[in-house]
Amino acid sequence: MLLKIKNNIEEMSRICDTVREFCVGNGIPDERYHDIILVLDEVVTNVINYAYQDEEEHEFSLYLDKDDQNVSIKLIDNGMAFNPLEQEDPDICSSIEERQIGGLGIFIVKQLAEVVEYSRIDEQNQLSIVIAVYDKKGER
Amino acid sequence: MEIKTAVQDNVTIITPTGRVDTSTAKAFEDGVMSAVNSSNKIAIRFDEIDYISSAGLRVVLMAGKKLTSLKxxxxxxxxxxxxxxxxxxxxxxxxxxxxxxxxESKQFFN
Known part of the structure; x- marks a missing residue:
């Protein structure tokens, strides 16, 4: 499935509806829909908020596929080069006073996904994410 | 997203509904922080939301930090x-x- 998304934060509700239909249609459990939509929120929001420096309207692509085991997400945008995997993980063991407020988004994506890959090809950012549909990862 | 606020046993209970994400985080922040500014006993209920993204978690952490500093x-x-x-x-x-x-949260508030 291909979804064209504009760089407008209001797009999230349309994405939620479309992904809900995709999950129901493919028999994906509700719990996994939650993880998929959370991952999409984090990565799509990043592109909407940071990929384009001008005030113009831009469009980027979200591909969603499912096979026997996994849901594969691919996000392709022609915004400025940004590799989210280079972002440092937050220190999740620090005290509440010392705990930093940012940096959680991509960390959550990495925790929920089996695979996260980034590449810059032909002046486009390509982010590929694989989420297991049935097997729970780790001790979650 | 909608935010309901109630006061019970001197505790302000905040109940967000729907999605707590980047598009709603500002409204969530306004609701939570205005409660934090008027009460130092706060409960946030999570059974009426679809999901909470890092933008929402940020608000919860901010509220936790603020209340910790205010005892x-x-x-x-x-x-x-x-x-x-x-x-x-x-x-x-x-x-x-x-x-x-x-x-069960009353043990902390009393």
């Missing part, structure tokens, strides 16, 4: 398993109080 109390209640797992993987279960129900 106030924040307890997160009625959290479904799928939401709890996100708090846990973020390390928030170690720095914030999480309780199954309002009834």
């Amino acid at each position: 106030g109390i924040l307890v997160l209640i009625n959290m479904p398993e799928k939401i709890f797992s996100i708090f846990k993987m973020s390390g928030f279960d170690k720095i914030l109080k999480i309780c199954p129900s309002f009834e």
